[in-house]
Amino acid sequence: MTVRTPGTPASKIDRTPVSTPGGPKVREEKIVVTVRLRPLSNREQSVRDQVAWECIDDHTIVLKPPPQERSIQPASYTFDKVFGPACLTEMVYEEGVKNVALSALMGINATIFAYGQTSSGKTFTMRGITEKAVNDIYKHIVNNPERDFTLKISGLEIYNENVRDLLNSDSDRNLKLLDDPEKGTVVEKLVEETATNDQHLRHLISICEAQRQVGETALNDNSSRSHQIIRLTIESTLRENSGCVRSFVASLNFVDLAGSERTSLTHADGARLREGCHINLSLMTLTTVIRKLSVGKRSGHIPYRDSKLTRILQHSLGGNARTAIICTLSPAMSHVEQSRNTLSFATRAKEVTNSAQVNMVVSDKQLVKHLQKEVARLEAELRTPDPSAHSGSDTSSKEKDLKIQQMEMEIEELKRQRDLAQYQVEELRRKMQEDQQGLNPFESPRPVVKCLSFSGPLSPKLDRKDLARGDRTRNTMGRQTMRQSSTAPFMLMHEIRKLEQLQEQLGDEANRALEVLQKEVACHRLGNQDAAETIARLQSEIREMCAKQSIAKEVKVGDVVAVNRTVSTNLKEEITRLHSQGSTIAGLEEQLENVQKSIDMLVLSLPSNNQQPTAELTPKTKTQSKKKMLPLASSNSVNQNFMISPCSPRKVFESEVENRAPESDDIVSCEILQESEKGTPTKSEEGTPCYQRSSSVNMRKMQKMFQNAAEENVRSIRAYVTELKERVAKLQYQKQLLVCQVLELEANEAAGYNLENDDDVSELQEPPVSWHVTFRNQRQQIIELWDVCHVSIIHRTQFYLLFKGDAADQIYMEVELRRLTWLQQHLAELGNASPAHQGDEPSISLSSSIRALKREREFLAKRLITRLPAEEREALYIKWEVPLEGKQRKLQFVNKLWTDPHDAKHVQESAEVVAKLVGFCEGGNVSKEMFELNFVLPADKRPWILGWKPISNLLHL
């Protein structure tokens, strides 16, 4: 049989908090500490020992040394209760521990300790307390007939650190303590007897006491030489018919400790001395545990395991139990020091907090009983269908229906999810097939990744400002390129062809956009001959461009593979051809830029931009506005279609033909409309046909509608052109990337790598790295290269804020990295030599980069005043450690930005500051379009942006 520790009184425990309405779930409670001062013993009286202590009230005990004992300082101690020599044990029980002891009847573990020096009255007190508690327990049982109570008792003593069973007189052996993950510490094979009644219980208790080790010392004829623990386990359940299967279960421990003793006073030797040592040692551990617990449970390690006593009583010390300690004192002057120690222990114990809970248990036996009853009831119900039970079955059938409905819905949902998943798989498969066929490299970055991106880790970290390391990076990149598939050169050419097809497509789209715009202008009848002419000119240029491209198109993609034996020659030819075509893309960009300008002009001329509110219009302005407005409305149908699919002008035009009436008809219909609204034709100042204005409300409404439609049309075209521009920029980027790769291949070839015999490539191949990791590595490398190459910090900020690891950013990251690597190499080769001139622009050099960066920092320093309020500036100076009294603080501050590429926080904060100064973050809309990737010449040329231009010049793009 196994006794359970107080924290785990039963095998299947479902602990629920102490039911204190409105109170905390776990009852946190300090240990109840009382002091009992016994009368002077006969022995003490016989040696004329004097009384040193006095209980001055119910809570305070004071040390009052007699006048002749001048060396002893008076002292006062306060506790939950103090009991003087005249107090009976009953009072100690009633007022000191009863509450705690009887908690066990409600499922709360409880422990009552007696602590004190030898012969101070512990055993005397605990015997009385145990007796009183047993009385009360049985009184409670009698008073609560609705509950079934089971009382079990076990008794053990810890003698010389051995655990002995006090109910098993045959067993003299040391019982083992076992650690159970669920129950805590358990004493193996400890006898547990079930008490049949109070008499039986008392008898069992008396057996325990009789078994206990007692010996005579100089201070006590019957000195307890061991710590005794009598444990009552009380389990109570509501009686059978209640159907309740949960029980309260708790342990009530009566702990009579052996007394601390001084060998000098007990005159112990031999066995007594050995006992005394063990007693003192385990009490010392108890004191340490209490001391540590008194300063808080989280005060580090609590040495419960240092003695068997503290191990067994762990739950009573700061755990799941209510605990009361009675500290017993001898009043004798001769024991003042020992009594002081006891009071000091008591004072510590007052500060220890326990967390008691109600222990509920579901016993297997009860559960089986309950289930058997339930089964019997259901069987009976089935046998005799009772009409009253019918309504019940109706309810349950309704519940079933409801459940079935619910399940059907769940099945439907699951089916839907399955179909969706199947569809997604199909989509994925289709896309993969498309990718393999290389249908459209723009739609997804995947083909680029497959053919162009690095698969291995990037080059090692660059040392700051170490241009000489360019070689290493270059070689690493070269090797990385080499690690790509041996078909890389063919794939490159394949990619180039695909890009060209795309470029052609873009040209087509731009042309269509222009056509739409031209029609819009024609309909507009702005009289803006210039705009119409410009657009016509642009159209013819684009047509010309398309014609040029068709010659190049004659080389089919498939042909590339056919000529794979002369890879190097082909690549060189490709480069030459690309160089010759470089201006085409630039031209396309420029043309689109012009289209946008034309649109801007249109926007400026729209009624909304120069029209006053109708009520305030002068007759002249009214005439003008009407003149502009009506034809625009007539073309509305075209542009509504255009708005639906701005990226697919082919569709737009098809529907345009179907839906749109001739322009002249539109005008006529407008005229008719106005005529019918009793307007009179008139002439404008310019003498162009004009339409009668209507003063009616309907006419005003119509005007408003037309105006809105016109604005919408222009906005749509504008958005479309912007998108085209972005796509052209992307195309440019991809082309650059290809050129970079071709250059690298050439360089590698020149360096002796055998492109066509790449047998050991597989050996070099490294496991694929996830895009996220690659992105982080690439970004870090880019940041370091920016620093090394003194790249514009505005550019750095733009790039840093724009590309944050999106899958679609791969190509941009690679191009940036390649450009920078190229630039680093170029700068290293050039050193500080005077740069050669490329056309009108001087080629970039290290010193020119540094100068440009310096100018940029000066510009940003000036912006500090206009962009940031004084308080924010001051805060930044403090944060960035710019001396408050220093000169040129603005420049000092800006000079600190973007200076440490290895500090991620510094980089982030630098980017944030620069973004604020330049105004990137305003409105929170940082878009890729906004940056235009620096391939389109910025309208607002700043010296720092020019820093990039020579790179493209050097690449002849």
Ligand SMILES: Nc1ncnc2c1ncn2[C@@H]1O[C@H](COP(=O)(O)OP(=O)(O)OP(=O)(O)O)[C@@H](O)[C@H]1O
């Ligand atoms: N409150 C009291 N009133 C009268 N007599 C008392 C009281 N307390 C203790 N005594 C007597 O004092 C003597 C010693 O008491 P007791 O054996 O209980 O001390 P103890 O602390 O258990 O000692 P030990 O640690 O050596 O076992 C006993 O003879 C006991 O009857």
